[in-house]
Amino acid sequence: MKITFPDGSSRDYEAGTTLAQVAESIGRNLAKASLAAEVDGSLKDMSTPLDQASQVRFLTFNDEEGVDIFRHSSSHVMAQAVKRLYPNVKLAIGPPIQDGFYYDIDLPESINEEDLKRIEKEMDRIVAEKIPFTREVLSRKEGIKLFEELGEEYKVELIREIEDDTVSVYRQGDFVDMCRGPHVPDTGYVKSFKLLHTAGAYWRGDEHKKMLQRLYGTSWVDKKDLKAYLERLEEARKRDHRKLGRELELFSIEEEAGPGLVIYHPKGALVRTLIEDLEKKEHFRRGYQIVMGPQLLKVDLWKKSGHWDHYRENMYFTEVEGAQYGLKPMNCVAHMLIYKSSIRSYRDLPLRYFELGTVHRHEKSGVLHGLLRVRGFTQDDAHILCTPEQLNSEIRGVINFVRDMMGVFDFEYVMEISTRPEKSIGSEEDWERATKALMEALDDEGISYKINEGDGAFYGPKIDVILKDAIGRMWQCATVQCDFALPERFELEFVGADGERHRPIMLHRVILGSIDRFLGVLIEHFAGAFPAWLSPVQVKILTITDRSATYARSVAGRLRKEGFRVESDLRNEKIGYKIREARLEKVPYMLILGDQEADTGTVALRDREDGDRGTVSLEDFVELVRDLMSPPAIPYKEE
C-alpha cells in the first residue's frame, strides 16, 4: 500500500505496518519526535496499523495538534497519579489548554500545595515506568458498564450524552479513561512538567452544578522549554500592574473605600490625564462631538432602555425625594436623549457623540482584579448615529481610529467578528445587513479576521479588537457593536431626503475600552517603563553635592519652560543612591549635575535603557529629546 507524505513523496509498505514503523523507516529522529499522526485527516496513535493507501502527516511538538496531544496525555498521567494516591477520586474532564492542561476531579478532601508535590512525585514514577497508552473501542453499553463499575459517574454522564454507538477508552497500566485520543505512545514522553495550582471549577461550567477541584499543570517536550515557560510566568509576575501600581505610586485600591474602586494617586492620575487628553484631541479630529451625561438617571429611563430588565443586578440604585435613580452602568442613555432633543435631518448624520464616561457596575466580588476588572471605570465611549448607507464608512472610520491608537501605544492586534447569538432581538435582515457591513468594512480595510459564531451581543453583531502585549498576552479592548435595539426603544428618527421619517442605525464603540483597564494593560506592556511622553516624571535631576543645587534649579527651570515634567533630587545622598532610586522609578532621563556641569553649562545624561550617555550641553539635550516628550503624531488622513 502506498503512503503519501506532506511533501508529496510516497513509499510502499505492507498492510498492517504501524505508524511508528513508518516513522522509523523514514528516520530515527522523526520516529523519536513523533507524538501521533494525522492519517487522511484524522488523528491517530503511533501504534495504529495502516491497512490502506493513505496520506500521513506525523505530529511533533512543533505542530499545534502535537502540542495538544502531548498536554492531553500529560493530564492523563496526572489523573493516573491522583487516582493512585486517592483511590476514591472521581474524574471529570482533563483537556489541554494554552501552555498546559488541567483535570477536574471530585474529591472530598481538598488538594493543597504539598499534595501537588506528592502528585508530581507519583507522576515522576509513572513517567519512569514508561507505561504504553493503549486504545480500546467499546460499545456505549460496555463503556457505561465499565465506568459505572469504576464509580466514575461523570464519565458515565458524558458517555450517555454522546451520539456514537461506540466510545474509545485509553488504558495506561491500571488506569483507564474515556477519551477520544490520540495519545503519545507511552507515559515516558511526559517528563518535563510541573503542577502549578488548584482552583474550583463547576462541573460542565455551570454555576448551578457541583464545584469540582481543578488541578492545573504545564508540560513541555523539553526541560529547557519548561524552564523558559516558568521564567515567562516570573516575568509576568514582575510586570503585574498591581505591584507596579503601588511601587510607582500610580494608584491604590483600598478596603476602606470599597473593592473595585480605584484611587488614582498624582502619578497615575497624570498618566490617565495624558491618555484622555490624547483621546479628546483625536476624537475632535475625527468629527466626534464631546458630550457628558449625568451619573444618575431616573429608573424609568433605565426601564425604557432595557437595562432594568437585562442589567439590573449589575446596577446601583438610590432614592432621592421619593424618586428612584440608577447609577449609570453605560453611557448610551444620555446620548439617546441628546439625539432626541431635536428633529434630525439626514443632512445631520452621521452624529458622533463621544464621552469619557465614568460608569459603575456591580461586578461579582470574585471577579475583581486590579485595574483590569473593577466596579467603577471610565470608558472612551461613543455612539454613532447614521443612515444605513453610512454604516460602512463609519465602521471603517472606527477601525482606522483603532489602528492609529494601537500604533501610538505600540500594540499589535487582531480582530474578530461575533455573529448572532441564539438569544437575541431584531429581524434577520437587520442582523444580516449589520454583520455584512462589519465584514465588508474589515475586507475593505484589508484586515483579516476570525469569526466567532453566536458570540455577538443580544442586540447586534460586533467587531472585537484583541491586542497583544510585549510578552505575547492577549487583551480585549476596542469593540464596535451594531445596535438596533436602542434606536427602536427610544424611537430615534431622522427625516430623509424623501421627507419621510427613518430610523437611524447606531454604532456603539470604544477605542481603548475602559481607560482604567487599558492603563493596567499599558503598565504590564511596558513593565512600568512608560515611553517618555507618558512618563509621570520625564527628567530627573540628580546633584552630586549641595554646591550644584543652584545650577540644578536653573536647569529644572529651563526644562519646565520647555514643558517637560521634571523632578529634582537635591538630597544629601551619594549619586549612586540617587541613580538607583530614579531607576526604580523608571524615569526615562536622568541628568547628573556636579561642579563640572555647572561650570560648563552642560548636563551628564543617563537614560533608562542605555545608561551613561556622556555629557551634552543643556540645549542639545532639549533638542535631543523634545520630540519624544509629547505623544507620537498621528498623520492626518482625509476621510
Add this chain to the structure above:
RNA sequence: GCCCACGUAGCUCAGUGGUGGAGCACUUCCUUGGUAAGGAAGAGGCCGCCGGUUCAAUCCCGGCCGUGGGCUCCA
C-alpha cells in the same frame, strides 16, 4: 456569587497560647561623596473586623470583610 489559600509596621516577610520581630522605606544627626544601596540613632503595630473556647488568643474555633489563584460573567 462559588471553590481553595491567604490577611502581622508604608512595602516585603519571619514568628509564638502569657512580654510582637527583621530588611527596606520614614525622621534626626554625621558624612559633600561622579553613574544601581555611606554610617549612627529614633519613631512607627486594635497581629483585617466581630464573636466563641481558655485563667490568658495575634496564635485554636466560627462568622464577616478584604486579597490572591481559578470557575461563572464581562470593558
